[in-house]
Amino acid sequence: MANHNIPYAVLHGMNVPTSFIHQEGSSFDFGELEEAIVLQGVKIRNDDEAKAPLFTTGRPAATLEMFPSWPMRFHQTPRGSSKSGGESTDSGSAVNTNSSKTENQLEPESPISTKKTTPLDQQQGMASDISRTGTSIAKLPQEKRRGSTSEKQLDAKTLRRLAQNREAARKSRLRKKAYVQQLESSRIKLTQLEQDLQRARSQGFFLGGCAAAVGNISTGAAIFDMEYSRWLEDDQRHMSELRTGLNAHLSDSDLRIIVDSYISHYDELFRLKVAAVKADVFHLLTGMWATPAERCFLWMGGFRPSELIKMLISQLDPLTEQQVMGIYSLQHSSQQAEEALTQGLEQLHQSLIDTVAGGPVIDGMQQMAVALGKLANLEGFVRQADNLRQQTLHQLSRILTVRQAARCFLMIGEYYGRLRALSSLWASRPRESMMGDDHSCQTTTDLQMVQPSQNHFSNF
């Protein structure tokens, strides 16, 4: 009789705190509760060991509570013939209570678990008429009530049933625990993979190196090209958000969110360019990351802010007088800044020519060292140019209302989309005959065909 009050864990020598053992004499009511608490504690300890620095210790309990209804899709452990026919659901042996080995056990089934199932089978064989499902715990309160009202004069059958329920409840908890641990270890793997990928990306491993080796460009340039093409994909997404936002006549606050996210999208591009400038300034300066038509208008590694504003001015109507003044003032100040940077760059060119060409070569290596130092200054200019571009976009969004800003950014996106489309067309134009007139007609018709669906030509 006393045997049934001893917890299963203790019966089979599992690692359990001693306080749990001394409940032999206590009433049945507390048995299950204490069991649940202790197993929870065991699980938390197990998970702490498993997860090391990646997760806070508070997590296991939280994740355990994420799954109020437990999954029934586990492997069935092949059981011996002592298995009762009354089992309706899986009583799969998802027993993973071993503390230190959790990260290796991805499936509920494991060599260790099979060891534990056989004693379970023995206990199951004792009562064959009770179905053990996840609702066994729900049954327990009833059992407890019945137990207490009979003044602890429990007959063997009832005891067996209660023990069965305990078993079922325990197994369900273990299954749940195993499932959660499986998820946790998958999460760990995912995080590690992401970290590896991040590290690889930053070190220019494989993709960058591969592309560089194949395309004869530097690793930094290859990485930027990759990131830029991803940025272009994001750009498409943002543009359609802007478009639907405008057509849906969203409230200003809703539209503001979309506009702000588009500005952040551009901020992201400037962040990418900061890294690219350090890695390979010439790649940015030559504009090989951009399409040919865009390259036409390239200024210091990107678009010329005053040109962009000029493009926008006519299309931004209607503007208040204050807004008009603001836009023209912005155009004027960006022109001044561009002029200043251009002149600074020209002085750098001249200085470089002087160094490389300069006079009788007294010390070739020294000359080269000086020239290298001057070349490095190019990075500063591209950085300042990008800074100017970023500031211009921000100022635009300050001057305009939310709706105007949304339309403005849509215009910018579409403008560059068209330039890219133009580049594609140019690249694929027929070149067999050099008959001028025939050529131009053909290209014009192509353009006319393209216009309605210009948004599809996003990538070069």
Place this chain on the structure above:
Amino acid sequence: MHCQTTGSWGSYMPTTRTAATVVVGDPLERIERLASENAVVIFSMSSCCMCHAVKRLFCGMGVNPSVIELDQDPRGRDMEKALIRLLGASPAVPVVFVGGKLVGAMDRVMASHINGTLVPLLKQAGALWL
């Protein structure tokens, strides 16, 4: 934009000096003093192209800045180090002060021009007349 309160460094000047120490003067204090002598002060180096760009910017706006070339100043090296500490970044030049107050390096100067705060500041300091 950073604003620097003038004269706050004066209290750091040690009152007693041993005979062996050369009285050099705090470089930061010298920078401040020079910065307040004119409406627009640019700390520069004659070989620096970005400094040339910032000078062109102000000249293009019709401002006549006073320029201090650190490579031509005997105490230039110390002032360069002090400027790096002040900015919290390298390079030390160009650095612009308007009306005695620090505007910053090239990126800050351009940002303030684009967002429209530089011109009012210049007018306030008397460097620009409409």
